[in-house]
Amino acid sequence: MTETNAVATAGAGSGGDADVLLQVENLVKYFPVSSRGLFQEKLYVHAVEGVSLSVRRGQTFGIVGETGSGKSTLARCVARLYDITSGRVIFDGQDITKLSQRRMRPLRREIQMIFQDPIGSLNPRRRVGSIIGDPFAIHGTASGAERKRRVQELMERVGLNPEHYNRFPAEFSGGQRQRIGVARALAFQPKLIICDEPVSALDVSIQAQVINLLADLQSEFGLTYIFIAHDLSVVRHVSNTVGVMYLGKLTEVAPSEELFTVPRHPYTGALLSAVPVPDPDQSDERQQIILVGDVPSPILPPSGCRFHPRCPKAAPVCVSTDPPLEPRLGDGPQHTAACHLPMAAGENLGDFHPSIDETERIIETPSILLDGDEDGGVPGATSVGGSLSQSGEGSQS
DSSP: OOSSOOOOTTTTOOOSOEEEEEEEEEEEEEEEOOOTTTTOOEEEEEEEEEEEEETTTOOOOOOETTSSSSHHHHHHHHHSSSOEEEEEEETEEOOOTTTOOOHHGGGTEEEEESSSSTTTTTTTSOOOOHHHHHHHHHTTTTOOOHHHHHHHHHHHHTTGGGTTTTOOGGSSSSSHHHHHHHHHTTTTTEEEEESSSSSTTTHHHHHHHHHHHHHHHHHHHHOOEOOOOSSSSHHHOSEEEEEEEETTTEEEEEEEEHHHHOOOOHHHHHHHHHHHOSSSHHHHHHEEEEEEEEEOOOSSBBBBSSSSGOTTTTTTHHOOOOOOOOOTTOTTTOOOOOOOSOOTTTOGGGGGGSSOOOOOOEEOOOOOOTTTTTSSOOSOOOOOOSSOOOEOOOOOO
C-alpha cells in the first residue's frame, strides 16, 4: 500500500524510534487445559511463543500461516482482548501490557479490529445505525441527531447507502456487512486497525472491493494495519512487511517483495509453492512441495525448530536447538528467518530429504511452568511419526 519500510525482528526493543507505532516484545500466550488429576501437572496450549515485531506508522504488517498457527491469538493479545502470559506490548510509546480495563478504555479508540466473519461479528437483532454508532455511545462522544449524522457519514465513506441506517444486518450482502464492520472500526479514526482475515469469507470480486477500500482509507487517514490472511497473494498485494507464523512462532519476517522472491525458511518456500500462478507455462514448470504429516500439538510442541518434523531439510541441529530469528545468508536486518539451514536463491525444496530418522524427531515435555507450579509437563517424550515431506503435484495441505 505504501513504500516498504516496516521492520520486525526477534530482539526488537522498545527503542526511541518515533516512527514505530507498535512494538511487541517476546510475547507469550498460553491457554490452560484440563490437568490429569488433582495432584498431576497442568498442561497448556502454547498458542503464541516468544513473538517480537515492530510495525511502523501508516504501513501494513501482514501475517500468514496455517490454521492454528497463532495468528488470531497474537492479534487479540496485541489488542488486549486476551491477557498476556508474558512479554510486552508497547503502543505509541506506552506499555499497555498490564493496563487495567479502565485504563485501557481510552486506548480502545486507537486500536480497533475488523473480524473475519461479517455475520458473526454483527448483532442480527440490532439495526446497522445502532451497531456503527456503538463507539460514540460507549465513549459518550455523540448522541441523538449528532450520532446519526456521524454514523451516516461513516456509512457513505465505506460505500454504504446512508438511507439504510435502520436496516438489519441480514438485509445486507456479505460484502456490505464487512463494510459495516469497517465503518464501526473507523468511527474514531484509530491509529491501528487489526484486520483478522477480513476478506476470507467473501467472493473474489468482493474481496478486491474491500481491499481497495482499506487501501483508500489508509491513504486518506494514515491508518496502520496488521493484516492477517491465508491468501498469500492478498497479503503480498497489501503488505509492506510479511511475517510467517508456524505453531505459535514467527519463522520468517521480510519486506513483502523480498519474502515472495527470496524465501529463506523451508516452510515459507512450501507455502509459496502452493500459490496459484496465472501463467500455465510457469505453473507447469514449478514444482509444488506437499508437506506430509499433521501439525504437531501445541500442547506438546517439538523441541528445537518447531517445523523440523515436516521439514525436508531437517537435520540433528534442528531437533536440538531452537534457531533464533535473525538475518541469514547475507540478508539485511529487515529480512530475518528462524532456520539453521535456510534456502538459498533458486534452491528447490523437492531436491532435499531429511538427514534424521523419524525416531529422532521428538516432542519434548513442556519446560515453562505457570501459576507457580514446581513440576510440570508430561512424563516421557512422544515421537512424531509419518513421512515428512515430498515433492509432487497437488495443493498445500
